[in-house]
Amino acid sequence: MPDASPDQTDQPDLSRYDDVLAFLAALPDRVPALRVVVVNGSAVTGGWDEHSDLDVEAWCDGEAAASYDALLGLARDELPVDHVWELPEATWPTGRQCFVHLQPDAADLSRPTRLLDVVVQTMPERLTIDARRHGVPLVLHDPGGLLVLEDDDEAQMQAQRAQAVEQTAARRQTGAWLVERAIARGDLAEATSLHLRFAVEPLVRLLRIEHCPARHDFGLRYLRTDLPPGMAERVEALLPGPDLAARARAAFAWQDEVLRRLT
Template identity: 30%
Template sequence: MPSPALDRLTLIACVHTALENQPWAHTLWEGGSASFGRTDTWSDADLQAVVDDDHVPDAFAAVESALAKIAPVDDRLIVPEPAWHGHSQRFYRFTGSPPWLLLDFCVMKLSAPYKFNDELHGRPPVLFDRAGLFARPRPVDRLALETRLRDRLAQLTARLKFFGHFPDKELRRGHLIDALHWYQSIVLTALVEMLRIKHDPLRHNWGNRYLHQTLPAADAARLQRLMFVADPAAIPSHCREALAWLESLAAELAAMPSLANPH
């Protein structure tokens, strides 16, 4: 059985010890909520490592050997490759531990062109960095971001003009499941992204993640109310309010001198 003291910090220390003295391991840092100062009781251990290209399997082997000494692995999920981010990633659950006490371990090749070391992914706690990865973080191209945001705003606005009526159409048909689907996938999705463009432009496409910390409290509360439809009869009024908010947001954003540097 695992030690009753097993917790997130113990897992981090275990991985740190397993890799720190390996000559092929260059950088180890915490990602996820730790990069934004948002860890709490339910946070997992999110670790990312950079190693020599031919030592990716060795990194997993070293960590799994170290874990076996402190916490028997109950289950392991290997992300199929090629993963969306181009790296190798595994998740671990531990016998007798709560389901949220996961280890999320991502291993990157030293030659990989993009390693999440930019402002987009916050300010991560760095455990060691012999590669100097965080001594020279990647700058954000604000001009390119501005172009992307303007293009995305135009796409969202056009999409709403063509498809924003879909919830109402399905209600008229008596198709309540379809009406709710389009309300969520067309109207609310656009609303979330426009709010993110306004308040968190770097992460405009991060969906519903971290919205309570990202949005002003009043906007977060209003959005939460619009997201939860207790009865089909509420869909029309919710949709009207959301579309009106979207129209106001689109006009506000279009008039802003800069979307990439809003403050």
């Protein structure tokens, strides 16, 4: 399967966020430190639907906290904000992130979702985005043409992939023992956690390395867009269930199969 970002030929319908897009487009006039504002996430990578949030990323001059606070204050004043979850300041070394809910009870999927995932960061010396990994962003503000579409360092990613393969192979027997032991002891919660950590997640990492290496570290997300047809369903059949021991053994056997091909 070719290593490519998900299909971007179909333009998603973002109309339920029209008020937010207008707010964001005008924002740099009111927060002058903002240099670049884009929409990314499923709106540009694929998988957009009526329950997708709107992923917003912005870069600014100076400390990100000041621009972040200004943006969030304006959003509270001018958008129908129900509540905000702000991630701890230490989450981003050069920025801040929050989830802005524009309606109560986001888990109520009887209506379209309206939720913003906002990240504000300090402008780096050179701003690049790897479209293979993150899609081509929808640029709302970049008058200086600062954002450059450029692949991430391939040597660095190859080293990360090689280390992941090496570690999965070396950990294979230890992981299987931990899962089987927890099952034998009747520790279902522990066994479930270990099954995901040592059987399923490393398997998916190997499958990503084989089929979509540019997104090798995207975990269990986007399996239907990143892996060959039918493979996501095979992975889902290995998720924790009443026959956990059989699922774990099948997952480790699949790991062995992929490891033979990769090594």
